[in-house]
Amino acid sequence: MTIIEAINQIVSLTNDEKILIENSFSVKRLSKGDLWIKEGQYCNHVAYINKGIFRIFYKDEYGSEISCFFMPKHNFISSYTSFLTQTPTKENIEAIDDVELLIINRDDLEKLSKKVRKIETWRRVIAENLFILMERRIAMLQSKTAQERYEDMMKENGDIILKIPLQYIASFLGITPQHLSRLRKNID
Amino acid sequence: MTIIEAINQIVSLTNDEKILIENSFSVKRLSKGDLWIKEGQYCNHVAYINKGIFRIFYKDEYGSEISCFFMPKHNFISSYTSFLTQTPTKENIEAIDDVELLIINRDDLEKLSKKVRKIETWRRVIAENLFILMERRIAMLQSKTAQERYEDMMKENGDIILKIPLQYIASFLGITPQHLSRLRKNID
DNA sequence: TCTAACACTTAACAAATGTTAATAAATTAA
DNA sequence: TTAATTTATTAACATTTGTTAAGTGTTAGA
Incomplete structure (x- = not known):
């Protein structure tokens, strides 16, 4: 599934919009074990995973790594709190495999959102889905x-x-x- | 702390804006044990807690009540997933005390957001704070x-x-x- | 007030999970 | 490839947490 197909599933796009979106993202490749985002950095990007799997983890007070989420291909990934609040992230985002990403930075995402208003809807749905995922995760840890x-x-x-x-x-x-x-x- | 003071802490308001906001909310009182929101309902309101404490809980597959969150006075409360996605909620919101709420429905919130653009910012900050709260809750359940x-x-x-x-x-x-x-x- | 229902505590025991340590298997680097 | 390093498995034992059941408040109605 391409990034266009993934977005098109949520908000249906015209051909012109597809081209605008496609041109806003750029390819980034990482090898197994590489960190895309390191703790302490500002996360100013969102990415679509074309290939591979990511792990999001942070370090606890003893320095042990705690894994928060795994994200396989055909999903979007970011250090959301950092991206949204423009604060340094506490998370590390690591390539578990060799991976291929399509990335966009905050400014370009804002520009794209203005050109293609549907992107606003898509952003909202992505946030809502993440929210629901977190709720389910809390329920699971709490009662199973x-x-x-x-x-x-x-x-x-x-x-x-x-x-x-x-x-x-x-x-x-x-x-x-x-x-x-x-x-x-x-x-x- | 009044609702105006609470919002003013996040986005500073003019006197006119304060009046507009104040007039958009209405008072609701509940007694200890009452449910404000019941599972299966659509949650179309957001509320500020003037007085009292709420508990948010859902029922697991055996019918046992699982408590998700407690919200004391001077905070905003809603069944967010239901409110955002306009789907029936799985949550119950119960008054632990006698409580006093200031409530606003979705339509009025949209109208208010258009009249007072800062309210958009406030809504975003509320969502971000909730997000951070959930992240901390996951970390706690996972590793302590x-x-x-x-x-x-x-x-x-x-x-x-x-x-x-x-x-x-x-x-x-x-x-x-x-x-x-x-x-x-x-x-x- | 008395009673019934409910909430909290306590204890004995059972089950789930952590800790330590040793070994085996898999991966990485030379 | 081999050797070194990391990762996974296994087992014995310790600790944490759940279960059952009984007893002790507490609260709310009749």
């Missing part, structure tokens, strides 16, 4: 056991779960790698 | 023990924690009432 959380994750992200190192998934679920290893043994 | 979560809650919400029934706090923290009772004994 580790095994249920893992099984739910399997159902919803079965396609990418095998490509993500176990330790990252464990951190995402809020458990130790050893415990996740144990759960996997019991489930299979 | 129940005792740490309780102690953090004491630090940040010490003023209201004593007014909220223990069972609701336990559910909010993702633990059983018995376990919270045990933690309290150990801490004091």
Whole structure:
């Protein structure tokens, strides 16, 4: 799915609009392990993932990495709080695979939004979806056991779960790698 | 703190704007235990809490109540996903105390936003703050023990924690009432 | 006021999860 | 490729948290 198809699913676009959008984004490639965004930076970009998987993580008070989200291809990614509030981010965004991004910076996104008003609607929908995702994540952490959380994750992200190192998934679920290893043994 | 003072803290207002805003909201009073919003309803209002404390909760697959958030006076409250996406809410919003609200419906909020453009900024800031709150909540549930979560809650919400029934706090923290009772004994 | 319903506490035990440490497997670098 | 490093698995044990059940307030109506 191209970026145009992804946006077109939410707000249907004319050919002219498609061209305007396409020209506003530029390609960026990263290798496995590279950080696209580092903590302390201002995140002034939003990106569409053409290829690969990203991990968003932050460091806790002991310096351990806590994985917040995984984003596979055909989704949009950013350090949203930083992008929206124009403050330094606490998050790191790391390429788990070799990845290909289509990026746009804040100014160009504003210009594009003025030229193509539908982009405003699309931005709102992206924000709303993220909001709903966070609500579901809170509900899950609050009221399900580790095994249920893992099984739910399997159902919803079965396609990418095998490509993500176990330790990252464990951190995402809020458990130790050893415990996740144990759960996997019991489930299979 | 009045609603005008609360908004004025975020976007400074002229006297005319203050009057326009004040006239757009209307008073609603509820008694302890009343539901302002019930699951299944469309939430078409946003409210400022003049007095009292609210609890937002939903029901899990077994019908148990899971408490998501507590909102004390001098904050704004809504079932945001429902309000934003105009879909039926899964949440219930309950008065823990006798409460007094200042409410505005979607249409009037849109009209007000057009008359007082700063209200757009205020709406954005409210959404951003909620977003940050949710991020912190995820981090807490993901990487802290129940005792740490309780102690953090004491630090940040010490003023209201004593007014909220223990069972609701336990559910909010993702633990059983018995376990919270045990933690309290150990801490004091 | 008395009683019934509900909320909170406590304790014993069970289940889930963390910790430590050792080993095996996989990946990376020379 | 081999050696070094990282990652994953396994097991024994410790700690945290859930479950059940009983007892003790507390509150709200009859």
